[in-house]
Amino acid sequence: MTQNKVKGATILVTGGAGFIGSYVVEELLKYDPKKIIIIDNLIRGTHDNMRNFFNNPIVEFIEGDIRDTDLLEKCIEPCDFVFHMAALRINACAANPRDGFEVMIKATFELAELCVKHKIKKVIYSSSASVFGLAQHFPTPETDNPYDNQTFYGGAKLWGEQLFRSYKFMYSLDFAALRYFNAYGPRMDTDGKYTEVMIRWLDCIKDGKDPIIHGDGSTTMDFVYVRDIAKANVAALMADVTDENFNIGCGVETSLKELLVALLEVNNSNLTPVFLDVKTVNPVARRLADINKAKNLLQFEPNVALHEGLKELSEWYFEKKRRENL
Numbered sequence: 001m002t003q004n005k006v007k008g009a010t011i012l013v014t015g016g017a018g019f020i021g022s023y024v025v026e027e028l029l030k031y032d033p034k035k036i037i038i039i040d041n042l043i044r045g046t047h048d049n050m051r052n053f054f055n056n057p058i059v060e061f062i063e064g065d066i067r068d069t070d071l072l073e074k075c076i077e078p079c080d081f082v083f084h085m086a087a088l089r090i091n092a093c094a095a096n097p098r099d100g101f102e103v104m105i106k107a108t109f110e111l112a113e114l115c116v117k118h119k120i121k122k123v124i125y126s127s128s129a130s131v132f133g134l135a136q137h138f139p140t141p142e143t144d145n146p147y148d149n150q151t152f153y154g155g156a157k158l159w160g161e162q163l164f165r166s167y168k169f170m171y172s173l174d175f176a177a178l179r180y181f182n183a184y185g186p187r188m189d190t191d192g193k194y195t196e197v198m199i200r201w202l203d204c205i206k207d208g209k210d211p212i213i214h215g216d217g218s219t220t221m222d223f224v225y226v227r228d229i230a231k232a233n234v235a236a237l238m239a240d241v242t243d244e245n246f247n248i249g250c251g252v253e254t255s256l257k258e259l260l261v262a263l264l265e266v267n268n269s270n271l272t273p274v275f276l277d278v279k280t281v282n283p284v285a286r287r288l289a290d291i292n293k294a295k296n297l298l299q300f301e302p303n304v305a306l307h308e309g310l311k312e313l314s315e316w317y318f319e320k321k322r323r324e325n326l
């Protein structure tokens, strides 16, 4: 049995008001931590995401920016463990690489320095499948090379992984990096500038408009449900692993066309897709994770299949829209 390392621990979650971060906080709360500190500037995170634990006395929410190094130090100082999840989206990095540099690279560097200074026992770093660009093999193992990535975001995530590797080597800072594939589920951003395609299609279903696919819909992704990702995060903390990268996906390849058909099915919708020109920041045509390493070393098992996850996403989306219209 793995030791419960969360019990009695003080834990920082950067970006804990965000989509995945809020589920990581909920998952951690099941294991009896002493305290969870969240730092989030709410650029995308929301109070609503934190609804289930906002009034829990164990959780302290600090509205602030990880670029504020003094504030970050105050957050890290009392902690045993750090989940580093605050980041800009891939499109936000492309739109403003300088912001991308400051948040994804500089603030992550300061965070690593502070983790060494304050003897953090382990960092769980949110990396991304974007580090691969278009991978060489499908399913893609962690060992595929990252030289085909073309995005600033993917480059920044890879740099973060390498930063933690070097800090493990130089300063014995333990870490695990989780390369999420395509995360989805309730609490996905529905109104921001960079919403995901599923949300744009749900908007179409709500408004009775035919949903748009940019390209021919053959681009594939590996969709992984947000609660499964949260479990992988906690497992990466608990397991006796360090200096490792893990793919966190479902191990199932789904084309955008198949995704749309599934989303229409779970919503009993008879709208028909409209195909328009390709329009994307991320030029990757195919994604499929080899998740054997996470299965073997973290006992990671994706539990939520696509139809079930899309159903939960849809129910949450329509309930949210209903509340907004009250």
Ligand SMILES: NC(=O)c1ccc[n+]([C@@H]2O[C@H](COP(=O)([O-])OP(=O)(O)OC[C@H]3O[C@@H](n4cnc5c(N)ncnc54)[C@H](O)[C@@H]3O)[C@@H](O)[C@H]2O)c1
Binding pocket: 014, 015, 016, 017, 018, 019, 020, 021, 039, 040, 041, 042, 043, 044, 045, 046, 064, 065, 066, 067, 084, 085, 086, 087, 088, 089, 103, 126, 127, 128, 129, 179, 180, 181, 182, 183, 184
């Ligand atoms: N969603 C995905 O499909 C996916 C895939 C791969 C990797 N990731 C990574 O997982 C992590 C969580 O992603 P998410 O999908 O929950 O995104 P998200 O945008 O919902 O969460 C990120 C959070 O960080 C906060 N944040 C951003 N900049 C900040 C700053 N300067 N200071 C403080 N807080 C800041 C945002 O307000 C947000 O709440 C990120 O590191 C992301 O890059 C996500």
